[in-house]
Amino acid sequence: MGFYFCKYFLIAILWVLALENGGFFLLSNGGITSTFVRNEEKSIDMPFDSDVFKVPPGYNAPQQVHITQGDHEGKAMIVSWVTVDEPGSSTVVYWPQDGTKKDQTTGQISTYKYYNYTSGYIHHCTLNNLEYNTKYYYEVGIGHTIRTFWFVTPPEVGPDVPYTFGIIGDLGQTYDSNITLTHYEMNPVKGESVLYVGDLSYADHYPLHDNRRWDSWGRFVERSVAYQPWIWTAGNHELDYSPLIGENKPFKPFLHRYHVPFQASGSTEPLWYSIKRASAYIIVLSSYSAYSTYTPQYMWLMEELPKVNRSETPWLIVLMHSPWYNSNTYHYMEGETMRVMFESWFVQYKVDVVFAGHVHAYERSERISNIAYNIVNGECTPVHDQNAPVYITIGDGGNIEGLATDMMDPQPKYSAFREASFGHATMAIKNRTHAYYSWHRNADGYAVKSDSMVFYNRYWYPKNDSAIQT
Ligand SMILES: *[C@@H]1O[C@H](CO)[C@@H](O)[C@H](O)[C@H]1NC(C)=O
Numbered sequence: 001m002g003f004y005f006c007k008y009f010l011i012a013i014l015w016v017l018a019l020e021n022g023g024f025f026l027l028s029n030g031g032i033t034s035t036f037v038r039n040e041e042k043s044i045d046m047p048f049d050s051d052v053f054k055v056p057p058g059y060n061a062p063q064q065v066h067i068t069q070g071d072h073e074g075k076a077m078i079v080s081w082v083t084v085d086e087p088g089s090s091t092v093v094y095w096p097q098d099g100t101k102k103d104q105t106t107g108q109i110s111t112y113k114y115y116n117y118t119s120g121y122i123h124h125c126t127l128n129n130l131e132y133n134t135k136y137y138y139e140v141g142i143g144h145t146i147r148t149f150w151f152v153t154p155p156e157v158g159p160d161v162p163y164t165f166g167i168i169g170d171l172g173q174t175y176d177s178n179i180t181l182t183h184y185e186m187n188p189v190k191g192e193s194v195l196y197v198g199d200l201s202y203a204d205h206y207p208l209h210d211n212r213r214w215d216s217w218g219r220f221v222e223r224s225v226a227y228q229p230w231i232w233t234a235g236n237h238e239l240d241y242s243p244l245i246g247e248n249k250p251f252k253p254f255l256h257r258y259h260v261p262f263q264a265s266g267s268t269e270p271l272w273y274s275i276k277r278a279s280a281y282i283i284v285l286s287s288y289s290a291y292s293t294y295t296p297q298y299m300w301l302m303e304e305l306p307k308v309n310r311s312e313t314p315w316l317i318v319l320m321h322s323p324w325y326n327s328n329t330y331h332y333m334e335g336e337t338m339r340v341m342f343e344s345w346f347v348q349y350k351v352d353v354v355f356a357g358h359v360h361a362y363e364r365s366e367r368i369s370n371i372a373y374n375i376v377n378g379e380c381t382p383v384h385d386q387n388a389p390v391y392i393t394i395g396d397g398g399n400i401e402g403l404a405t406d407m408m409d410p411q412p413k414y415s416a417f418r419e420a421s422f423g424h425a426t427m428a429i430k431n432r433t434h435a436y437y438s439w440h441r442n443a444d445g446y447a448v449k450s451d452s453m454v455f456y457n458r459y460w461y462p463k464n465d466s467a468i469q470t
């Protein structure tokens with residue numbers, strides 16, 4: 001009794017102190033380590049019979065419906081779904097909101113086995129030559145149980161096209177994951193597509209990587225991803241590498257279930273690729289594929305960066321799973337080897353922002369680089385660099401592994417804001433110079449910005465945006 005009284009009394013005092021400090025303690029020589037008081041109970045996966053995992057009714061009804069961009073410019077959409085009773089039709093019927101004529105196109109079916117699990121019939125169908133900026137309805141399940149969804153295509157690629165992205169990472173399928181997704185849906189800043197920074201279902205948390213958890217995850221996120229594209233990045237929980245049970249082909253379930261338009265950007269693997277969407281150029285990298293000199297990913301990125309035309313797409317955004325700058329003890333320095341390989345290119349080509357996941361907390365860096373070191377000169381400390389991206393770690397979707405609360409102390413100077421709370425972010429591009437970014441913790445109201453920054457474009461308006469908050 002006394003213990004609990006003390007605990008709550010202490011929390012109350014902390015709150016008063018926090019309020020007096022404008023909401024934060026400044027604990028170190030770096031930026032802000034928020035001391036927001038949260039519930040640190042373990043995250044629990046929602047049971048299979050949860051409402052969010054409900055199998056749609058009807059014979060062979062399509063489930064786990066999801067869409068992603070299907071070409072390089074945003075005029076195509078890949079529609080994917082799973083049927084379980086029989087293969088059924090891979091045809092998608094679709095039409096623009098104001099149109100009278102229905103189009104249809106047919107995709108392909110595949111299945112895979114994982115140890116003693118056999119997948120349902122996985123359908124992927126690409127809708128091509130769509131009009132920009134148009135609402136389309138689409139039907140799947142032709143011949144059996146038809147389900148109808150819709151999406152809005154992005155505006156034509158151009159330098160001043162406003163567009164809003166949501167950013168989510170490491171979501172998993174716990175009660176907290178559901179809160180994160182709900183907050184994204186309810187956020188008054190309306191995301192039009194999601195930049196997903198890896199670690200989807202966490203099926204590998206279960207014995208034998210129980211792939212039924214891939215299916216339940218697909219049903220859980222359908223309520224968002226059937227209506228707006230999620231741009232996929234592979235994380236370590238997509239590896240599903242388990243040679244002891246004979247599963248030695250990395251990424252097998254992920255690659256069967258989630259297709260991306262990698263060939264459209266000249267990539268040879270779906271694990272790294274790029275797309276243009278509105279005024280943004282998005283490069284997706286794989287932390288878990290080779291990236292040293294001469295490897296396919298290295299060669300692709302070397303040729304890719306000079307192709308980005310900032311007069312067409314001013315905003316250059318990179319997605320990866322393992323962060324290069326992370327001051328949490330969890331996964332500390334895991335992204336270091338990739339940083340050493342690619343960071344100088346990011347500075348040379350003025351990447352605006354890098355989003356990563358992996359660490360189950362939130363962190364935003366200053367614009368810094370650490371590219372002067374040459375083995376002998378000892379210059380191995382990050383320095384302020386206005387040509388460098390801001391690095392944002394947002395692996396705080398809410399998965400079963402819980403929050404990463406243990407941070408390096410003191411907070412490094414380059415770290416502008418960090419906090420171990422679940423949440424998501426949005427990035428609202430306004431024009432070629434300005435983008436409004438904000439992070440939204442689950443414990444706050446839907447409209448609350450728990451961290452925010454106005455981004456000045458590195459190519460068109462490379463002014464110091466370090467302390468510009470909304
Ligand atoms: C797979 O094997 C596990 C462990 O033996 C068992 O619990 C499970 O029911 C099996 N699943 C199928 C689909 O046979």
Ligand SMILES: *[C@@H]1O[C@H](CO)[C@@H](O)[C@H](O)[C@H]1NC(C)=O
Nearest residue numbers: 046050051052175178179182
């Ligand atoms: C998940 O969130 C939705 C929307 O808030 C809610 O309707 C549903 O009951 C939640 N399910 C679980 C299992 O928490």
Ligand SMILES: *[C@@H]1O[C@H](CO)[C@@H](O)[C@H](O)[C@H]1NC(C)=O
Nearest residue numbers: 158159308309310311312313
């Ligand atoms: C870059 O994009 C602009 C605007 O679309 C275009 O006018 C210009 O020709 C492009 N530059 C190159 C090198 O393709």
Ligand SMILES: *[C@@H]1O[C@H](CO)[C@@H](O)[C@H](O)[C@H]1NC(C)=O
Nearest residue numbers: 160429430431432433434435
């Ligand atoms: C770009 O957007 C910002 C923020 O809305 C605004 O202040 C600025 O005037 C805009 N620039 C142009 C050229 O319209």
Ligand SMILES: *[C@@H]1O[C@H](CO)[C@@H](O)[C@H](O)[C@H]1NC(C)=O
Nearest residue numbers: 384385386464465466467468
């Ligand atoms: C950018 O602005 C911040 C905050 O005003 C300041 O601390 C920092 O020194 C500035 N950086 C540069 C390179 O001017």
Ligand SMILES: [Fe+2]
Nearest residue numbers: 199235236358
């Ligand atoms: Fe991860």
